[in-house]
Amino acid sequence: MQITFLGHAGFVVETAGAIVVMDPWLSSKGAFDSAWMQLPRNHHLAPLVREKLETPGKERFLYISHEHKDHFDPEFLATVQRRDFTVLVPKFHRSELQDVFAKYGCKRIIACEDAREVPIKGGYIKLFVSEQGTNRDSAVMVRGDNQCFLNLNDCKLHDRMVRIVSEEGPIDVFSAQFSGAIWHPTCYEYPSETYAAISLKKRDSKFEAVARALEQVEPRAYIAAAGPACFLDPTQFHLNFEKVNIFPNATQLFEFMKKRLPQAATRYLEPMPGDVLDVKTLEFVSLVPERVTPENMGQYLRDYAAMQEHVFRERRRNLLRAEVDEIHERLRVELQRKLDLLDLHERVGMPLYVELTELPERLLRVDFKGRRVDVVPEIRETVRYTMKASAADIVRVLDRKLNWEDFLLSFRLRLSRNPDVYEPVLHGFLGVEIEDMREFCEGIRSTEAQRERTQVEVGGKRFSIQRFCPHQGADMSGGWVEEGRYLVCPRHRWQFDMQDGGRCTQNNSSLCAEPVPERESSDKAEKSASAATDVRART
Template identity: 80%
Template sequence: MRITFLGHAGFAVECAGSVVVMDPWLSPRGAFDSAWMQLPRNHHLAPRVRELLETPGRERYLYVSHEHKDHFDPEFLASLRTRDFTVVIPRFQRSELQDIFARYGCKRVIACEDGREVPIKGGYIKLFVSEQGTNRDSAIMVRGDGQCFVNLNDCKLHDRLARISEEEGPIDLFTAQFSGAIWHPTCYEYTPEAYAAISLKKRESKFEAVARALEVVKPRAYLASAGPACFLDPALFALNLEKVNIFPNATTLFRFLEQRLPGAHTRFLEPMPGDVLDAASLEYVSLDGERLTEEGFESYLRDYAADMAHLFRERRRNMLRAEVDEIHGRLRVELQRKLDLLDLHERVGMPLYVQLTELPERLLRVDFKGRRVDEVAEIRETTRYTMKVSAADMVRVLDRKLTWEDFLLSFRLRLSRFPDVYEPILHGFLGVEIEDMRAFCEGVRSTESQRERTVVTVGNRRFSVQRFCPHQGADLSEGWVEEGRYLVCPRHRWQFDLEDGGRCAMNGSTLCAESVSDKPVAPVTVEEPLAL
C-alpha cells in the first residue's frame, strides 16, 4: 500500500490493482467562498490526481466524506473529463451528495450505510457514517496489501473507536482532525483575553481527543491531516498570525502528544502535499519539493496571499441602497420561513438580532416564542444573540450560491451572545437549510428519547447518568472524567458536572446524574486522564 498525501484531508491510497482517492480539495479558489485556502498549497497536484482517476488498468474509486467544501470540491471534480470510476459516498438522510453524483456521469455511485464494506481487489473499503443534528460526516477504512489505513478526517466517531478497533483488527495508519473548523470563538465578539482562553481550552480539548484516539487505536503511525486551512482574504488574514486560536499546526500537536503519550510506539508524521508514503515500511517513497516550515510560515503566507489577491478583488463591489433594501427584505422572508418550520421554537429563550452592516438602524428581530420576525431600530434586551453581516455576503446565501453552514464557515460575520452559553436550537436555526429544518427538529427529539442509563465510577464514588449525550447522542461510556467531577463527552468534549446533577455549564443540559449505592448494576468505569 502506498499513500499519497493530497493536502488537507486528501489522500490517494494505492493497493495492488486499486486506487482510492479521498476528499481531493484542489481548487485554486479554495472553499467557503474563498475564505479558506489549502495550507500548504496543493493546487499543483490536480494533474496527478486527474491521472490517478482517469487512467485505465485498475479499479478506481473516488470517496467524498461529506458536503463541506474543503472535502467536496465541485470545481475540481468538474474538471475530470473521463469519469469511468466509482464514487463512494455516505448515505445521509439529506440526499444532497447522492443527488449531485447521480447527475455527475461517473461509472457508478455507491451510497453506503454505516459499516458497509465495498470489495476492492485484494481487500475492501469500509465506511463509518455519523449523522446527528446538523453534523453529517463519515470516515473510511481501506484494507489491502496486508495493511490497514483509517481516515477519520472530521468525523466525530471517538465514542466508537474501541468497538471499531476490536471488530476490524490492527490498524496500521490512522489520521484524524486535530485543528478547529468552526465559527466559535473565531467570529464572536470577545475580549482578547476571553478569546485566547476559550481558544486554548478548545485546542487542548481537540488534542486530548486525538491522544485518546491513539491510545485506543494504537496505530503504527499517525498522519497529521485535516489540519488548519489558511485565510488569505485581507479581511481574515490576521487569523493566521494570532498567538492563540483554534487553528494550531501539526508541530504544536506533536509537542503535546510527545508529553501526553510518553513511550508510545506510534510514529507522528507530517506529510507535505505530494509526499508518498510506503505503508509497510513507514518510509517516504518520494517527497514533494515544496516544504512549509515554522520559520518560514509568515513569509510563505504573505507570498501565497499576494498570488491569490485577485480572488478577493473580484469579490468587492459597491452596492446601491436599493439593492441593500431588497436583500434586507429577502432576508426577513428567509428567516420567517425558517422560523415557521422550527417546531422547537419555544425552547429558545432569547431573541436573535440580525443586522446588515449597511443598515445598522434596521435590525431584524427573530422572536422565537412569538414565532415572528420584526424590523426594529435597536436591541431591546440584555439577554440576546446577535449576528452582523454585510449585504454582499448575505445575498450569496439568499441566491443559493452558499448554504447557511458554508456561510457561517466563511467567517465573514460577527456574532455575540449573552449570556455566553451554547443554545443548540438557535445554532441549528442559523446553520440548517430551510428544507432540512423539520428533519433537524426530529433529530433533536430522537436524541432526547434515548433514556438508557449507566453507572460511572470515579474513585470510590459511583454516579448513575444518562448514557447518551443530550447534545448529539454520543455514548458517554466512552468518555472520561476530568478534575474528579466532570464527565467529558468523547465526541465534542462537553463537560457534565457530576457534583451538580450532571449539568453542563455550556448550555444547562443535564445527564440527570445521581449518586448511587452499591447495588447490582452494569458499571462503566471512566478513568482520569493523564495531566495535561
C-alpha cells in the same frame, strides 16, 4: 500500500488491487466562498489526481466523506474528463451527494450504510457513517496488501474507536482532524483575554480527543491531516498570526502528544502535499521539495496571499442603497420562513438580532416565542443573541451560491451572546437550511428520547447517568474524567459536572446523574459492564 497526501484531508491510497482518491480539495478558489485556502497550497496536484482517476488498469474509487466544501470540491471534480470510476459516498437521510453524482456521469455510485464493506482485490474499503439530525459525516478504512489505513478526517467517531479496532484488527496508519473547524470563538466579540482562554481550552480538548483515539487505535503511524486551512482574504489575514486560536499546526500537536503519550510507539508524520508514504516501511518514497515550517510560515503566507489576491479583488462589490434594501427584505422573509418551520421555537428564551452592516438603523429582531421577525431601530434587551454581516455576503446565501453553514464557516460575520451560553436550537436556526429545519428538530427529539442509563466512576464515586449525550447522542461510556468531577463527552468534549447532577458546564443540558448507593454499586456495575466500559479518570 502507498499513500499520497493531497493536502488538508485528501489522500490517494494505492494497493495492488485498487486506487482510492479521498476528499480531493484542490480548487484554487478554496472553500466557503474563498474564505478558507488549502495550507500548504496544493492546486498543482490537480493533474496528478485527474491522472489517478482517469487511467485504466486498477479499479478506481472516488470517496467523498461529506458535503463540506473543504472535502467535496465540485469545481475540481468538474475538470475530470474520464469518469469510468466508482464513487463512494455515505448514505445519509439527505441524498444531496447521491443526487449530485447521479448527474455526474461516473461508472457507478455506491451509497454506503454504516460499516458497509466494498470488496477490492486483496482487501476491502469500509465506510463508517455518523449522522445526528443535520450533522452528517463519515470515515473510511482501506485494507489491502496486508496493511490498513483508517482516515477519520472530520468524523467524530471517538466513542466508537474501541469497537472499531476490536472488530477490524490492527491499523497501520491513522489520520484524524486535530484543528478547529467552527465559528466559535473565531467570530464572537470577546475581550482578547477571553478569546485566548476559550481558544486554548478548545485546542487542548481537541488534542486530548486525538490522544485518546491514538491510545485506542495504537497505529504504527499517525498522519497530521484535516488540519488548519489558512485565511488569505485581507480582512481575515490576521487570523493566521493570532498567538492562540483554534487553528493549531502539526508542530503544536506533536509537542502535546510527546508529553501526553511519552511511551507511545506511534510515529507522527506531517507530510507536504505530494509526499508519498510506503505503509509497509513507513518511509516516504517521494518527497516534494517545498517544505513549510514554523520558521518560514510567515513569508510563505504573505507570498501565498499575493498569489491569490485576484480572488478577493474579483469578489468585491459595492451595492446601491436600493439593492441593500431589497437584500434586507429578502433576509427578513428567509428568517421568517425558517422560524415558521422551527417547531422547537418555544425553547429559545432570547431574541436574535440580525444587522446588515450597511443598515445599522434597521435591525431584524427574531422573536422565537412569538414566531415573528420584525424591523426595529435598536437592541432592546440585555439578554440577546446578535449577528452582524454585510449585505454583499448575505446575498450570496439568499442567491443559493452557498448555504447557511458555508456562510457561517466563511467567518464573514460577527456574533455575540448574553449570557455566553450555547443555545442548540438557536444555533441550529442560524446554520440549518429551510428544507432541513424539520429534520433538525426531529433529530433533537430523537436524541432526547434515548433514556438508556449506565454507570460511571467519577472522583472515586459511582453515578448512574443517561448513557447518551443530550447534544448529539454520543455514548458517554466512552468519555473521560477531568478534574475529578467532570465527565467529558468523547465526541464534542462537552463537560458534565457530576457534583452538580450531571449538568453541562456550557448550557443547561444534563445527564441526570444520580449517586449510586454503595450497596447497589457493585451489582449494577457488573450488569452495566456488558453494555459499556467504565469511564476512568485521566492520569
